[in-house]
Each structure stands twice: as structure tokens, then as C-alpha cells.
Amino acid sequence: MKYKSQKVAYWFFALSMLLFGLQIVYGFIMGFAHAGYDGLHEIIPFNTAKAVHLNLLVVWLLSGFMGAAYYIIPEESQRELVSVKLAYVQLISLALVGVAAIIGFHFNIWEGRKFLEIPRGLDYLVVVNVLLFLGIILLTLFKSKRRTTTSLVLSMGLLFAALLYLPGMLPFDSQVTDSFFRWWVVHLWVEGVWELIMGGILSFLLIKLTGVDREVIEKWLYVIVGLTFLSGVLGTGHHYYYIGVNKIWLVVGGIFSALEPLAFLAMALFAVNMYRKGEKKHPNKLALYWTLGAAIVSFVGAGLLGFAHTLPQTNLYTHGTLVTAMHGHLAFWGAYAMIVLAIISYSLPNMTGRKLYDSTIGRMAFWFSNIGMIGMTVAFGVAGVAQVYLERIMKIDFMEVQKLTEVHFMVLIVCATLFTTGVILYMIDFYKHGTPTDEALEIHN
């Protein structure tokens, strides 16, 4: 069996790498500005850097998820993608929409709603692009006789992610209602359906890397995504505590978001247990590192650090401070960036035929980036906690507090440099693998 159409995935991953690199550049611009060095203000003011940093994150992760789907779905459904040409059209249009949006941000063309800054005109193109992607994936599944739980969960996640983009496009006169539905997109993406995508990719990787029976892995996959939705849907309430809606959300959001770490804990335990149970030890050690790493770091970043400020009585003071940035960085890194890097690490040697399974560069990439990100999280955390006490409790003026916390951003920049070194090493490893070949895919399969 050979699925040459899986090659498409490589180019989505390459796009991911490129945009990820650019995202980090804008992160540095913001880090330096926070530390008091905003020399680029005239060309790239903070709000531009912020919009670019956030949207590049979303686009490179989506590109990674799409690449993962193009790689996983043919293998799971045991048939080629229905159209490789359209997949390339989709790739190019995704890149064009992404680049157009980013350029627009530099010319004050945006919607100015956090995470959803892409202007309305481009929103429609995003919808068309995602519909094309879903069409290719779902038609491939539909035409196949083999529909595995892994592929269904992954596709369901992608489908719901597309549907949930729509509430973000509804126009409202009230800032409160606007914000309310903005969270339908952002929260239900990252603490809901994106976890289906993550779960689907994780399940695929564990099946391949550990050799544990598919039925066992997929059974637990259901339990985990079940826990995710059970806690995550009503957990949306933690965004509604203090934006001008009823107090009922303090109770509902408080209870259900306190349960959210359970889903991540289950995911971490699941991944580690499957690894221990597995008799097959796949030679691709790096893929295993990233896979287990994603499950564990997401528990710490999304689960524990999310819990740290999710209770209403804590959030009253931490809401709108750098504490959120602390949680956000490790959560996105652990849950989504690392799972994308895991599927890339697994699939790259299979697509290119270069079995760089356990290179020193690859290992250094893993440790440097993770230690760097943990350092960044601590720096954000210290700055955030200081901000909460000084500004919110001691009632000291915002900018005075910002001056006092500048030093933490110097620490952040140092840690970010280590993180970036790791990411650059990952990219070098990516480049060293070369491009995919049909022969490699034939041998692999």
C-alpha cells in the first residue's frame, strides 16, 4: 500500500515552520517593548506586533493541523486523498490569506478583536479555504470503507473548529455581547474542539509509536475527549465572570473550569501509560519525546496553570493581567505547538526517507525549546503576580507597575533566546530531512 498523497502534508508543515519562525520574531518585538525598548514603535507598534504574534500562532497551528490531517487520513482510511491538486490549491490560498492578513495589520487593516483580528473580507476567504480543506478530508473518509475512531475524532475536531469560526463573524453593537461570542470561538476552540484534534493526532501517534492495541487507545481517546467537553463547554464561563453578564457564570464557570485540568491529567496519564504498556519500541525517539512531552506539558500549562487563576475569587484580581500571558504561553506550547511538532517529527522521516530518528540536534531542539518556554512562563508568572499585587491590591498606577516589572521581561528575553535556539535547531533538523519522495513513502508503507 502506498499513499503518495500524504506528501501534501510536508508542504503544510513547511508553511507552519516558516510562520512559526516569524511569530517568534514578533514575540521578541513585544518582549523588548515591555522591557522598555520600543525602538520599532513607528513601524511596528505594539498592537501590530500583538495581532501578528497571535494570528501567526493560529495560522501556523491550523496549517500544522491540516498537514496532520492530510498525513493521517489517507493512512487511517487506507486510500489516497480525493484530490491532491485541490489540497495544493488550499495550501497556497491559506498561505496567501495568512500573509495578506499579516501585511494588513501593518497598515491598520484589522477587526481589533483579540485573536480574531483578521478583517471581515478575509474572514470569508478563510471560510472558503476551510470548506475546501474539509471537503477533501471528509470526502476521502466518506469514500473509504475504513473509518477509525482516530480519524473520526480528528475530522470531527476540524469540522467543529470550522463551524465555531462563524459566531465570531456575527456583528454586535454591544461590546459585552461581542466579547461573549468571541469566546465561543476562542475558548471553544482551544479548550474544546482543538483538543479533539490534539486527541486524534495523539491517538494516531501512540498507535504508531507504542504498538498498543488500537481498540484500547481509541477507547481512552473517547473518555478523554468526553472529559474535555464535559468540563470545557461550560468552562467557557470563566471568561464570563467579569465582562458584564449574570453572576450565574461565576458558579457554573468556577465549577466546570476547575474540572478542566482533569481532561489534561487524563491525557497525560493516558499517553505515559500507553508508552509503558507498549511492547513495540519505535526507533523514532524524537517523535516519542514530542508526543509524551505534549501530553505532559499541556497538563502543566493548560491544566495546572489554567487552574491557578480560573477560580472566580482569584480571577477577580488576575483578570486582564500578565498572569493570563503566563498560562497562555505554556498552554499553547504544550497542547498545540508540541503536538504539531510531534506529528512532524513522526511523519518527516517517513515522507523523506531520511531516518534521522535520534539526532543530537533533534534532542537539543526538544530540551532547549522546552526549558526556554518554562523559563518564559516563570518570567511572565513573576511579572503577572507582581502586577496583581502592586496594581490590583496596592492600587499603584499601571505604568509605575509596568516600570517595576521591566526587569522580568529581560529575564523573559533571555529565556526566549534559549527557546528560539531550540526552535531554530528543530528547523535545521526539518531542513536536513530534505523533501518528500514517492519512493520513501512506498518503502515506509
Added chain:
Amino acid sequence: MLSKKQARAFFLGGTLVTFLIFIGLTIFSLSKDVDQTNHENITPAVVRGKEIWETNNCMGCHTILGEGGYYAPELTKVIDRLNLKYNGQGEQVIKSILMSEGPWQPNGRKMVAYGMTEAEASDVVAFFKWIGEIDLNGFGDVVGVDRKISPLAKDKNNK
């Protein structure tokens, strides 16, 4: 031991139930009876102000209702705060910031000079006024006016 079928039922059932509750709570909390936003006070000026807020991505630096960029001050109670700081001239100060043509550097951190017209700046102020009156379940007090201005900041302001 849990079977795969049971696990699937747990996933689908749990998702359906929580989603239905979520929809129900959404309808409840957006209903007029429990409105905390003084929705009737959303005038065309407030709507225009919100549009200016969005088209300039103010949220990219500032926060409002606790949401935004964490780089510049929270603006939920900005009028009250500046009234206290500038002897009741809060609205005027905001307008002059927004209408400034030259580089603006409040407290050492640069802000984009938007050079807005008087009408545009008034719309943004109307937006802030409406925002400032929303019942935020206690958050309004946390970011509200009873802030201490340190002697150091007062010195700077008086210069």
C-alpha cells in the same frame, strides 16, 4: 471494565448535555431581564465609538472589561480615573490624547498618534462612558477609581 461503546456514549452524551445547558445559559444571560449592561444606553455614538475602538485595534495594547493586550492601561473605568487625576477633566484629556497629531508618550510608553477628529474622539468617549457603567460583578471596583496615586506619579503629573 469500560467498553469502547460505553466510552463513546459517555463522550457523545456528555457533550450533548453540557452543550444544551450552555445554550440555555447563553439565552438566559443575554435576556433583557438580567441585563447588566444598560443596553438601552447604547446610542449611535457608543456604536461608532466601538467601531473606532475596533478599527484601530485599541485592544492590541489596552484592556477593556479585562480583555486585551496588557501593554497599556485598563480602560473600563478610564473616565473616572482620569477625572480623579486631572480634576474632573477626564473626558477632555482622553479627547486630546486621541486627537493628538504628534507622537504621544504617556508615562514613558509610546502610543500611536491617531489624530482623530473632535467627533471621533467624542464617540470614543461615549463608548468609554457606557462601558464604565456596566455592572461587572465586582471587577469594576478592582480597576476602579479608589486607586492610590503614588507621590512619585503625582510629581510627574504636576510638571
